[in-house]
Amino acid sequence: MKTVACYSIKGGVGKTASAVNFSYWSAHQGHRTLLIDLDAQGASSFYFRVRNPSKKNWAKRFFKTYEQLLDQIKQSDFNQLDILPAHHSFRHFDTLLAEHGGKTNRLRKVLKGLAVHYDVVIFDCPPSISLLAENIFAAADLISVPMIPTTLSQRTFGQLLDFFDQQGYSQDRIRPFFTLADGRKQLHRDTAATLRKAYPLFLEQAIPHSTYVEKMGLHQAPIDLFAHNSQANRCYQALWQEIASALNLNHPSS
Ligand SMILES: Nc1ncnc2c1ncn2[C@@H]1O[C@H](COP(=O)(O)OP(=O)(O)OP(=O)(O)O)[C@@H](O)[C@H]1O
Ligand SMILES: [Mg+2]
Structure with missing residues (x-):
């Protein structure tokens, strides 16, 4: 089982849009895929038309046993794609993790039991650098970071790299990519070029502003469903392919 986080310290940069399209393409390739919506906003659950569970204080039990996770998993409208929807109690994840000794391996541990059920697990993450984020860093094989090619994004990305350095985590799993990129803007072109030079692990494929x-949100669906021939759709498919290759995820039918 391979795990991919759609993560950024910054909000509104395309984490959810990426998590939804990555999950769709992963399942489309034949991988048994689970999307875990870790963000209390529940945006990726909404995109896949999956209702949030009504369970009270669900976050409190989230990290206890994988059987409880299995119990909350819902099928999506797509073959091979399941969703673990968000819950409003997920906003307490950091407090709850702190109360349990601030461990950073709880997400990784609880997911182990899912390995017989899924080939790929994708996390849609909330925007923060918190205890939950540290659990995500410990659990993810690849941390995909959508990044708008601007100065502020560059600064925030530097903070993430510094954090990994300070904690002694290997930065190799951090794979940023440009999103909301506008090739007509000199600033976008220059920042993208500088960053690619400074950080060789950038994914090749960028996602344009589209x-x-x-x-x-209008269609509550991945782009392929309503704009199959669009550039954005081709870019997401190619970006997922790059991630799948980086993880040595072979096409199941090949
Ligand atoms: N490539 C893009 N082109 C145009 N709009 C985009 C693109 N990517 C994301 N958006 C829009 O930007 C907004 C934020 O995107 P999204 O919800 O995916 O970001 P996020 O990082 O998950 O945000 P949050 O931090 O709130 O969870 C949404 O309205 C989305 O439709
Ligand atoms: Mg989001």
């Missing part, structure tokens, strides 16, 4: 990404 109205079809914005329309995912």
